[in-house]
Each structure stands twice: as C-alpha cells, then as structure tokens.
Amino acid sequence: MAAYNILAHTRDMTRDDWLKLRTQGIGGSDVSIIAGINKYRSAYQLWLEKTGQIEPEEVDNDYVHFGTILEPIVRKEFMERTGIKVRQKHMILQSVEYPFMTANLDGVINENGDTAIFEAKTASAFKEDVWTEEVPAEYMLQIQHYMFVTGAKRAYIAALVGGNHFYYHKVERDDDMIAKIVTMEKCFWEQNVIAGVEPTPDGSEATTNYLNERFGASNGETIVLPDDAQYICSEYEEVSRQIKELEKKKSEAANKLKFYLKEAETGTVGNWEVSWKTILKSSFDSTRLKMEQPELYNSYMKDSSYRRLSVA
Numbered sequence: 257m258a259a260y261n262i263l264a265h266t267r268d269m270t271r272d273d274w275l276k277l278r279t280q281g282i283g284g285s286d287v288s289i290i291a292g293i294n295k296y297r298s299a300y301q302l303w304l305e306k307t308g309q310i311e312p313e314e315v316d317n318d319y320v321h322f323g324t325i326l327e328p329i330v331r332k333e334f335m336e337r338t339g340i341k342v343r344q345k346h347m348i349l350q351s352v353e354y355p356f357m358t359a360n361l362d363g364v365i366n367e368n369g370d371t372a373i374f375e376a377k378t379a380s381a382f383k384e385d386v387w388t389e390e391v392p393a394e395y396m397l398q399i400q401h402y403m404f405v406t407g408a409k410r411a412y413i414a415a416l417v418g419g420n421h422f423y424y425h426k427v428e429r430d431d432d433m434i435a436k437i438v439t440m441e442k443c444f445w446e447q448n449v450i451a452g453v454e455p456t457p458d459g460s461e462a463t464t465n466y467l468n469e470r471f472g473a474s475n476g477e478t479i480v481l482p483d484d485a486q487y488i489c490s491e492y493e494e495v496s497r498q499i500k501e502l503e504k505k506k507s508e509a510a511n512k513l514k515f516y517l518k519e520a521e522t523g524t525v526g527n528w529e530v531s532w533k534t535i536l537k538s539s540f541d542s543t544r545l546k547m548e549q550p551e552l553y554n555s556y557m558k559d560s561s562y563r564r565l566s567v568a
Contacts, residue, residue, distance in 0.1 A: 260349040260405055263358060267346040275312040277348065279305055281358040282441045284401045288394035289462070290444045298463035299444070299455045306449045323378040326416060330376035331363055334414040334424055340365055342374045351405045354438065356445045359405040365412065373402045373411035381418030391425050397437060399427055404434045474563060492567045 264277055278286075288294040289302045304310045331342050342363040351357040363374035377395060379387060386392050391399070391413055399411040414424035448455045457463050513530050517523050522531045546553040 259352040259407065260359070261352060261355075263348040263350040265347050266360065278358075279308065279312050281350065281356040282306075282401075282445060283348075283358050283360060284398035287397040287401050287437060287441065290440055291394075291397060292458040292460045292463075293394055293397075294460070294462055296462055298458075298460060298466045300457060300463060301466050303444075303448050303455050306445075307452060326378050327362060327376045330378065330414050330416050330422075331374065333416070333422055334374070334376070334412070337422070338412075338424070340412070349405055354442065356449075357401065357405050357438070357441060359402045361402060361406075364406075367410075371406060371408050373399055373406060373408050375399055375402070375411060375413040377413065377415040379415050379417045381421075384417045384421060387415050387417050387421075387423045391427060396427070396433075400430055400433050401437055401441075403429045404438065468563070472563065473561070489567050496567075 266274060286302060289297045290299050292299060305312045335342055342365055345361050345364050349359040361373060362376045365372040365374055383392065395413060399413055403411055409429050411427045412424060413427060416422055444455065447453055514532055517530065517532045521533055522529060
C-alpha cells in the first residue's frame, strides 16, 4: 500500500496559493486532462501551467462555482442517507513513492480502521443517465488516483444531479487501472514537465478549443514544418478521404430508408425504429432585411474571424 506525506495544510490557504501549489505535482482532477477526456482543459494547457509558462487557473463556470458551494450539502446528504460519517481532511497529501502525485480530498471515512475516500460532485441533468448506472470516467480516474496516494481500498462518490437527484456509488480499488494511471502520470511528469518537452496534441475538444484561442490570429509568415509533419499531412488527407466516403455511404443508406418510408413518418424492422419526421423551424431572413433596411442591417453587423486549416 502507498504511503503519503502531508504537503500542505489548506484550511486557511487562499485560492491563489492553492492553485500555485498544484503546479508542484499532479492532482486527482489533472488525471482526466492527461488522459485526454477532459472537456474543458487540454494536456498542453496543463503542461504550460506545470512548467510555469502560464499562471495556473481553474475552469470558471457555474458548475465549478456551485459545485464548491454545494460540496458541504452533498457531504451532509450522503451521511444522512447512509449513516456513514465523513471527516474533512484540510490538507494536500503527497505520495512517498511518486512525490509528484498529490491528493486534495473532499473527505475520508474510517471503516474499522481502514481509510476510505469520499468525493462530492454536482452535475447537470444531462448527466443523470450516466450517474444512474456508474461513475463518469473522469471521476473514476480521479478517485483511483486518490486511492493510490492514500493506500485506500475503496472510495465513495456522491453527486447532486440536476439540483434535485442524489446518487452515490461505492468504488473498489482497481490496481490494474491504478497501474495505468501511474504510468500515464509518470510519463507526463518526467517526459513533459521535468524534461520540458511539449506533449503531443490530442484530438480532444479541449485541445482544439485551446489551440484555436491561443493562436487565434496568424502573422502572415510562412515557415518550414518539421519532417514528421509529412506523415501527419498524409494521415490528415487519408482520414479526410475516409470521412467523405463514409458520409457518402451514410447519405446512401439514409436515402434508401427514406425511399422505403415515403409519406410514412415511422417504420419498424426487427429491433429498429426509423422515423422521418417533419420539423417546423423559424429562421431570421437576413437577406430580406439587408435589401429592405440596409442601414438597420449594417448597424447590427459584427465582424468576427477564425483560422481555417487546409492541407493541400
């Protein structure tokens, strides 16, 4: 079992100090970013923060804001529903074996002398189907990370979903998953953070958004790309060709189904239900406004720009 040290006490720590302290290691919420499944942050952005190239920051939205406010309520509700006592641990823990692995826990549970982890979450109603059945993947990585740092055998994770539905799950320690997490984090920390090598961009939405925002304007220059970009260009071209071919096959299949349905709205075959419904949609006629009221049209015009990638 892993042993840990106390890296810092957090009871009176400011938010800025806490964010800066996070650059000294990999915390539980960082794991999903490194794995490329975090919707809001990319591994590249995390690397810039860990290497001190940009100031550390946290996602700033209503989910994070109310998640912080509601954490005590979720913890209290869990205790009332289960009868299990959760104690807060106002400290950041650090793995002895891998000091770059840290844990900032929402709570701990004493189970006959053994420590279990408690984690509190809030989620939108759109996530209810996931929480009903299981723990979302990003949080599973987080609590397995915590179980490695602390040596805990299990964790409890509770979530208030949509503001009015409460779910909780008991999760056992998964040493196979933990081994993969440790390998992934060790690679990121040693090869990227310590060695200062940029992580290879992945295809996540967070990476796409970050690159588009950070490099949103071109300088008009032409540069020579590294040799390995030739393979990437070939890959891009081949994938684009496959997408076009698949889109064509998809359209062909759709047209065959429409031909079978004709005027019917719904059709069934085996375990499938196919529908071709009429959708009423209202849209703004900007062309007409431009012709009939050009001054009004121009007064509401707004310039915007974006960069379009092309490979030829």
